[in-house]
Amino acid sequence: xxxxxxxxxxxxxxxxxxxxxxxxxxxxxxxxxxxxxxxxxxxxxxxxxxxxxxxxxxxxxxxxxxxxxxxxxxxxxxxxxxxxxxxxxxxxxxxxxxxxxxxxxxxxxxxxxxxxxxxxxxxxxxxxxxxxxxxxxxxxxxxxxxxxxxxxxxxxxxxxxxxxxxxxxxxxxxxxxxxxxxxxxxxxxxxxxxxxxxxxxxxxxxxxxxxxxxxxxxxxxxxxxxxxxxxxxxxxxxxxxxxxxxxxxxxxxxxxxxxxxxxxxxxxxxxxxxxxxxxxxxxxxxxxxxxxxxxxxxxxxxxxxxxxxxxxxxxxxxxxxxxxxxxxxxxxxxxxxxxxxxxxxxxxxxxxxxxxxxxxxxxxxxxxxxxxxxxxxxxxxxxxxxxxxxxxxxxxxxxxxxxxxxxxxxxxxxxxxxxxxxxxxxxxxxxxxx
Numbered sequence: 262x263x264x265x266x267x268x269x270x271x272x273x274x275x276x277x278x279x280x281x282x283x284x285x286x287x288x289x290x291x292x293x294x295x296x297x298x299x300x301x302x303x304x305x306x307x308x309x310x311x312x313x314x315x316x317x318x319x320x321x322x323x324x325x326x327x328x329x330x331x332x333x334x335x336x337x338x339x340x341x342x343x344x345x346x347x348x349x350x351x352x353x354x355x356x357x358x359x360x361x362x363x364x365x366x367x368x369x370x371x372x373x374x375x376x377x378x379x380x381x382x383x384x385x386x387x388x389x390x391x392x393x394x395x396x397x398x399x400x401x402x403x404x405x406x407x408x409x410x411x412x413x414x415x416x417x418x419x420x421x422x423x424x425x426x427x428x429x430x431x432x433x434x435x436x437x438x439x440x441x442x443x444x445x446x447x448x449x450x451x452x453x454x455x456x457x458x459x460x461x462x463x464x465x466x467x468x469x470x471x472x473x474x475x476x477x478x479x480x481x482x483x484x485x486x487x488x489x490x491x492x493x494x495x496x497x498x499x500x501x502x503x504x505x506x507x508x509x510x511x512x513x514x515x516x517x518x519x520x521x522x523x524x525x526x527x528x529x530x531x532x533x534x535x536x537x538x539x540x541x542x543x544x545x546x547x548x549x550x551x552x553x554x555x556x557x558x559x560x561x562x563x564x565x566x567x568x569x570x571x572x573x574x575x576x577x578x579x580x581x582x583x584x585x586x587x588x589x590x591x592x593x594x595x596x597x598x599x600x601x602x603x604x605x606x607x608x609x610x611x612x613x614x615x616x617x618x619x620x621x622x623x624x625x626x627x628x629x630x631x632x633x634x635x636x637x638x639x640x641x642x643x644x645x646x647x648x649x650x651x652x653x654x655x656x657x658x659x660x661x662x663x664x665x666x667x668x669x670x671x672x673x674x675x676x677x678x679x680x681x682x683x684x685x686x687x688x689x690x691x692x693x694x695x
Contacts, residue, residue: 377394397415
């Protein structure tokens with residue numbers, strides 16, 4: 262989910278400026294969007310002089326501003342509110358949230374009300390509305406340098422704004438949108454659509470390239486940390502690793518190598534050597550990004566005894582909803598719709614801990630530099646788990662409906678959540694072990 266910055270890439274990964282393919286050609290080749298035949302182009306201008314240093318900025322949260330509860334929202338999970346700030350300008354379920362990666366002081370949220378807003382975390386003040394959507398906004402995110410913000414709705418309308426001027430600088434209508442992600446080092450936007458295409462645009466001039474998958478939705482995707490490849494999962498269970506410059510698929514996993522149901526999520530480790538994929542078939546597959554081979558298959562004990570699903574069948578009660586790699590230990594976490602959080606040891610490929618939630622897990626995120634994993638679930642609660650022991654460290658409450666998405670600040674001081682109760686909330690994370 263969204264996006265998570267792979268700031269901890271391996272030390273031996275060279276800066277983007279030093280990577281080359283043939284002489285002075287740049288990392289990604291794009292073609293102009295034009296009625297005639299496409300012509301190749303480069304990202305040379307956009308790729309140069311990118312500052313990879315992330316600024317450390319203290320999160321302003323001392324005077325949290327809480328808006329009054331919105332009328333007409335009836336909560337089924339009334340209780341204490343641990344949040345510092347509540348953003349309540351949405352008038353329907355809030356589907357997605359992303360933080361600006363440079364300073365972690367701004368959030369963008371999108372919702373079922375066909376609206377997206379950019380607002381300040383410290384006090385909930387609205388900076389501007391990302392206007393013009395006519396369907397539910399399901400994807401939103403900032404570019405790598407926080408200068409641009411993109412929003413996408415279910416109909417496939419994507420829009421990009423310049424953050425400092427609050428002006429729309431680009432828009433495009435693709436097919437029905439499945440996912441959207443910024444390139445980690447350049448003003449390049451990628452998206453997957455229901456027709457099987459993965460699109461790549463250079464923003465704001467709109468140069469475009471497409472990667473044609475199987476004739477079914479491209480349900481999830483992620484750019485690898487090197488910025489040269491992307492992994493995309495499809496509804497038919499296929500996994501493809503694409504070369505973003507050449508436009509061809511480097512590896513294709515299908516049949517028994519792929520999944521036996523639609524993919525739901527994909528993640529990579531810090532150096533991009535390993536990929537983890539999840540599906541409605543309840544399996545998480547560990548894939549080598551170099552060889553394209555499956556090197557591990559994970560399935561929790563709670564569903565391991567279930568009969569194997571036949572071709573085309575899906576589990577009615579369970580699926581993999583989110584997954585991710587720990588940055589400091591060889592651990593991976595997988596979150597399931599039945600509420601199971603499974604912590605796997607990658608070195609032995611065994612189940613290390615199984616942590617149970619009261620309801621389905623929507624998303625999980627690892628805290629950078631620690632073995633703490635955060636989960637949000639359909640019961641409206643954010644939980645922090647110690648992956649070394651499987652122990653619940655703490656939880657945060659305040660929503661009166663299910664949490665649909667959440668984001669974590671770089672220093673793990675703030676958690677920002679969105680919910681079916683029409684609200685986004687900012688929680689200040691305080692842990693006795695730090």
